Amino acid sequence: MRSFIPRTVYVIQKIRRFFRFGNTGYLFVLPALLYMLAFVGYPIISNFILSVQDVTVTTINAPTKDFVGFENYRTLLEDEVLITSIRNTFIFTIACLIFQFLIGFALALFFNKDFPFAKPLRGLLMIPWMIPMTVSGLMFKFMFSTNVGIINQLLQMSRVIEEPIEWLMHPGSAMFSLIATNTWIGIPFNMILLSTGLTTIPPELYEAAAIDGANKRQSFFKITVPLLKSAIEAVLILGFIYTFKVFDLVFVMTNGGPVNSTHLLSTYSYKLSFGLFKYSQGAATANILFIILFCVSIIYLKFVYNDKGTAA
Amino acid sequence: MKKGIAAILILFVSGLLFAGGAQEKQGTPESDSAPGEKKTVVIWNYWETVKHQETLARICKDYNNSQDQVEVVTKYIPFADFKKQLSIGVVASELPDMVIIDNPDHASYAAMGIFADITDELASWPGLKEYYEGPLNSCKLDGRLYGLPFGSNCLSLFYNEDMLNEAGVEPPTTWEELKDVALKTTKGTVHGFGISSLQNEEGTFGFLCWLWGTGNSSFEINDANGIKALSLVRDLAKSGAMPKDVINWTQGDTMNQFISGNLAMMVNGPWQVPTMREQAPDLNWNVVMMPVGDEPASDLGGENFAIINGDRVPEAIEFLKFVASPEEMKTYINDFGYIASRKDVADTQFSDDPIMKVFVKQMAYAYPRGPHPRWPEISDALSLAMNECITGVSTPEAAAAKAQQTIDSIVK
Numbered sequence: 001m002r003s004f005i006p007r008t009v010y011v012i013q014k015i016r017r018f019f020r021f022g023n024t025g026y027l028f029v030l031p032a033l034l035y036m037l038a039f040v041g042y043p044i045i046s047n048f049i050l051s052v053q054d055v056t057v058t059t060i061n062a063p064t065k066d067f068v069g070f071e072n073y074r075t076l077l078e079d080e081v082l083i084t085s086i087r088n089t090f091i092f093t094i095a096c097l098i099f100q101f102l103i104g105f106a107l108a109l110f111f112n113k114d115f116p117f118a119k120p121l122r123g124l125l126m127i128p129w130m131i132p133m134t135v136s137g138l139m140f141k142f143m144f145s146t147n148v149g150i151i152n153q154l155l156q157m158s159r160v161i162e163e164p165i166e167w168l169m170h171p172g173s174a175m176f177s178l179i180a181t182n183t184w185i186g187i188p189f190n191m192i193l194l195s196t197g198l199t200t201i202p203p204e205l206y207e208a209a210a211i212d213g214a215n216k217r218q219s220f221f222k223i224t225v226p227l228l229k230s231a232i233e234a235v236l237i238l239g240f241i242y243t244f245k246v247f248d249l250v251f252v253m254t255n256g257g258p259v260n261s262t263h264l265l266s267t268y269s270y271k272l273s274f275g276l277f278k279y280s281q282g283a284a285t286a287n288i289l290f291i292i293l294f295c296v297s298i299i300y301l302k303f304v305y306n307d308k309g310t311a312a
Numbered sequence: 313m314k315k316g317i318a319a320i321l322i323l324f325v326s327g328l329l330f331a332g333g334a335q336e337k338q339g340t341p342e343s344d345s346a347p348g349e350k351k352t353v354v355i356w357n358y359w360e361t362v363k364h365q366e367t368l369a370r371i372c373k374d375y376n377n378s379q380d381q382v383e384v385v386t387k388y389i390p391f392a393d394f395k396k397q398l399s400i401g402v403v404a405s406e407l408p409d410m411v412i413i414d415n416p417d418h419a420s421y422a423a424m425g426i427f428a429d430i431t432d433e434l435a436s437w438p439g440l441k442e443y444y445e446g447p448l449n450s451c452k453l454d455g456r457l458y459g460l461p462f463g464s465n466c467l468s469l470f471y472n473e474d475m476l477n478e479a480g481v482e483p484p485t486t487w488e489e490l491k492d493v494a495l496k497t498t499k500g501t502v503h504g505f506g507i508s509s510l511q512n513e514e515g516t517f518g519f520l521c522w523l524w525g526t527g528n529s530s531f532e533i534n535d536a537n538g539i540k541a542l543s544l545v546r547d548l549a550k551s552g553a554m555p556k557d558v559i560n561w562t563q564g565d566t567m568n569q570f571i572s573g574n575l576a577m578m579v580n581g582p583w584q585v586p587t588m589r590e591q592a593p594d595l596n597w598n599v600v601m602m603p604v605g606d607e608p609a610s611d612l613g614g615e616n617f618a619i620i621n622g623d624r625v626p627e628a629i630e631f632l633k634f635v636a637s638p639e640e641m642k643t644y645i646n647d648f649g650y651i652a653s654r655k656d657v658a659d660t661q662f663s664d665d666p667i668m669k670v671f672v673k674q675m676a677y678a679y680p681r682g683p684h685p686r687w688p689e690i691s692d693a694l695s696l697a698m699n700e701c702i703t704g705v706s707t708p709e710a711a712a713a714k715a716q717q718t719i720d721s722i723v724k
Contacts, residue, residue, distance in 0.1 A: 058423045060399070060402055061402055061426060145560075170703065255511070257560075274399065276689050277688055
């Protein structure tokens with residue numbers, strides 16, 4: 001008891017000193033930190049714990065769950081469907097990103113020109129982005145269907161093909177259909193962000209460049225692209241994250257089929273957990289997805305940081 | 313600074329509330345059974361048809377009026393979400409008191425330990441011995457009884473009489489005839505044969521008719537018989553008699569294709585019959601037993617009642633005995649388009665309905681899937697093998713070997 005009072009005083013003094021030297025800022029961060037811990041940290045940790053346990057249909061209700069270390073991850077890495085879904089996820093993401101970006105960029109440049117109805121038309125192009133993904137998925141599923149789909153009918157009418165193509169029945173063409181659909185959905189997102197970027201470029205730069213004798217190509221690569229750099233980076237990274245974790249579209253259009261050939265990490269994780277009741281393996285798959293996205297986010301943050309560094 | 317402190321205070325208080333909420337959940341369930349008040353029994357089900365919902369509500373009303381102790385209420389959960397909701401319910405301890413569940417999933421949930429073992433409670437109940445063996449077995453795990461069958465159905469072959477007449481063929485009775493008739497009725501946009509072949513339980517449901525038709529069990533596929541079953545599916549798809557689109561068709565889609573005149577034959581169940589009569593009154597169709605491979609076989613479908621382990625088990629058992637009594641069952645089973653799982657009731661059904669009679673006859677050869685606690689994984693391996701053969705990415709031999717490997721890793 002004797003030593004308790006001086007100690008309390010000492011602690012209070014220490015706290016006081018801590019805040020005296022401009023450390024009050026930590027208090028302001030605290031709410032956000034607590035929020036992050038509760039709503040971001042907890043699910044991640046809990047999901048990780050689930051992935052190192054053996055929780056399946058028979059053990060989910062058991063009072064204690066077996067700890068199995070990284071056994072689930074090892075099983076998954078030997079699972080050919082998981083390997084396919086990792087590959088699919090990357091193919092899907094990168095292909096979608098390339099097409100969305102190029103087409104979106106082209107449209108952004110196009111609508112940046114001043115012509116009648118440019119603004120309303122650009123607004124109309126946002127529609128794919130606003131339709132719920134399940135609706136788009138169903139719509140394209142019908143459009144890609146073999147006998148009644150409009151895509152096959154158009155192709156047959158224009159004599160490009162003789163026999164209807166079984167779009168969703170073969171691994172390659174099913175993946176193609178998914179990429180085409182998601183590209184259609186993602187174009188407006190790319191276009192609108194890049195358009196916003198374009199409006200911030202002062203027109204005087206182009207005029208000056210024209211006077212100096214720069215041709216269109218030069219002014220595009222020397223003015224437009226460098227000044228859009230941060231917008232382009234944001235579009236690509238956000239697009240990557242957004243596309244990488246697509247779930248609803250694939251779930252509706254192919255549900256991973258035919259023969260597990262179009263599973264993405266997200267849909268396969270769902271299937272493991274809620275279709276096959278292998279909860280731990282589902283959690284492990286979700287963690288693999290998380291780790292990949294985490295790395296990408298770090299790269300993005302590094303880009304942003306570097307930009308600020310050079311600007312200062 | 314003031315704002316910051318206020319924010320921290322708010323967070324602190326909400327944190328306390330959080331902890332309080334969590335504690336409440338762990339505590340004893342709310343005591344809502346004050347004397348004189350009715351106890352509530354909640355039943356989850358996934359029937360989406362209006363007719364089914366109305367009939368179920370009527371059964372509950374009958375029971376609620378018959379006594380003053382218990383109030384039975386139903387809650388609809390869509391089929392696609394049903395298993396997920398139930399699994400989440402297990403973890404969150406938010407389960408109903410009873411469920412009406414797809415029969416192959418029964419064993420999985422019994423193994424999870426959420427269903428009450430009612431073997432002893434029903435041992436002296438006279439109705440038990442009236443049940444067909446197949447449906448009753450789907451309620452069992454390791455010899456113990458975890459529920460009662462609600463009603464059953466099975467698959468048979470529907471055919472379009474006009475199309476078969478035009479091609480000058482009779483409805484097939486064997487696999488060879490099936491391939492032959494399917495090919496002869498295929499022309500233009502019309503395909504000879506269709507069966508829902510999704511890569512999920514719905515697809516497995518149809519495929520097992522072929523696998524069992526060779527004399528195999530659900531757990532054997534990598535032998536001459538299994539390969540024969542897969543070859544049948546492969547041949548039908550390869551010859552063009554069966555569209556490859558079947559891998560994306562639900563049973564409802566298949567029925568729609570049939571009544572739209574795009575299919576000459578299909579495998580489907582009796583629950584489609586009321587809809588077909590309503591939507592295509594002019595279509596000339598009939599039903600025959602499943603074509604036979606080595607022995608007659610069909611897949612047993614239907615739902616089971618199960619009681620959740622909890623504080624309403626006695627009340628739920630009383631309700632179960634009420635709905636399963638022959639007097640009550642006769643009032644609703646026909647409205648469902650189901651065949652009763654009790655012999656004494658099934659014998660009185662559909663005496664003047666030649667189409668439904670075919671399904672009653674087929675029931676004698678209908679077997680339940682599983683039962684196995686990890687049935688969903690086995691089912692997935694089987695439907696994957698079937699899809700590999702339909703799309704042609706694998707030979708029946710390779711698909712069978714792969715499926716067997718998966719099944720062995722689960723069963724052994």
